[in-house]
Ligand code: GLV
């Protein structure tokens with residue numbers, strides 16, 4: 468009897484809580500978010516539907532201006548740091564407490580799509596608007612962050628903004644990073660109007676109580692399982708190498724095959740070796756990619772003289788990833804020596820994997836249940852700004868499905884319903900973490 472009564476009280480309580488979060492759901496304006504995503508996609512250097520928005524280029528600067536306008540119009544307090552990270556704060560009842568943070572990036576690699584990162588920024592904004600409309604009064608402030616250059620396109624380093632925020636990348640080193648034209652990050656950020664010193668970008672340990680990022684999955688698992696929400700438990704360990712081979716070159720007709728020292732052939736062997744090392748030393752989560760191969764002077768009747776490869780290697784298992792890197796390094800030297808071309812191997816980055824915070828994962832699961840969305844725990848095989856935010860705060864991520872798992876591609880697509888579910892769960896999660 469007592470048991471039945473308790474059960475019905477528990478059910479009524481659950482229904483009240485669910486109702487409260489349904490209100491948040493009802494007031495999340497997904498049409499507005501979709502229109503904002505479309506508008507953001509127009510700030511691009513390549514024809515639609517592809518997107519390219521590289522750090523501090525014209526489209527990136529225009530997109531930043533657009534976002535700052537949206538954040539200000541939503542009544543958020545906006546500031547920008549010296550590397551161009553943008554912070555938009557909704558003040559909580561107790562400003563002495565560290566805020567809860569959310570956010571992502573809006574830069575886009577060449578010929579990519581319109582959802583990578585942008586869903587976490589515009590979705591974060593919509594989550595705040597929805598919470599506010601629903602009358603939620605958070606105790607902690609909630610801060611939305613648009614991170615500078617999560618993509619490595621311009622300065623070869625992914626997550627520039629969050630690396631600097633967390634102290635992982637030292638300001639002196641960051642200032643000297645050069646793009647392909649030889650322009651330094653220091654010069655680029657100053658001409659983009661970022662005031663202050665890079666030394667002031669780093670935040671203190673505990674500056675945020677928690678960080679949670681909404682993002683498309685960039686893989687097929689949620690869609691295949693028919694599950695709208697992923698709660699991220701761990702993030703794969705990323706690494707990148709830059710290898711340069713140089714040889715004497717020569718006339719494509721004039722130099723006998725026996726007399727050649729062709730750096731492109733060494734590079735070609737290395738590309739195959741990246742595949743072999745990942746497959747032979749790794750497991751299912753070990754991946755190796757050569758995404759950059761530049762050939763100089765790039766003339767059909769000239770033997771290449773200068774060849775550059777950039778190699779991306781990732782794994783959930785850090786030491787196993789390092790064994791793959793070691794084999795690639797050793798093979799790079801050997802192929803150079805065998806072909807008598809000079810080889811230089813530079814490590815751009817080799818970061819550890821991340822374990823997400825159980826309390827945030829629990830809050831995501833609870834928020835998903837309250838919004839009546841199925842949720843599964845999963846890992847992230849892409850890296851994110853969350854990787855580096857984990858150095859200063861407990862973190863996790865909310866994943867939503869994207870069509871066929873496609874990302875870093877013009878066909879990237881997340882449906883309005885999928886985004887709506889993600890915004891709803893993000894809003895619920897932020898409300899819990901900010902309580
Ligand atoms: C992020 O864009 C990644 O390459 O994982």
Ligand code: MN
Nearest residue numbers: 576583618875
């Ligand atoms: Mn990306």
Ligand code: MN
Nearest residue numbers: 583584617682
């Ligand atoms: Mn991304």
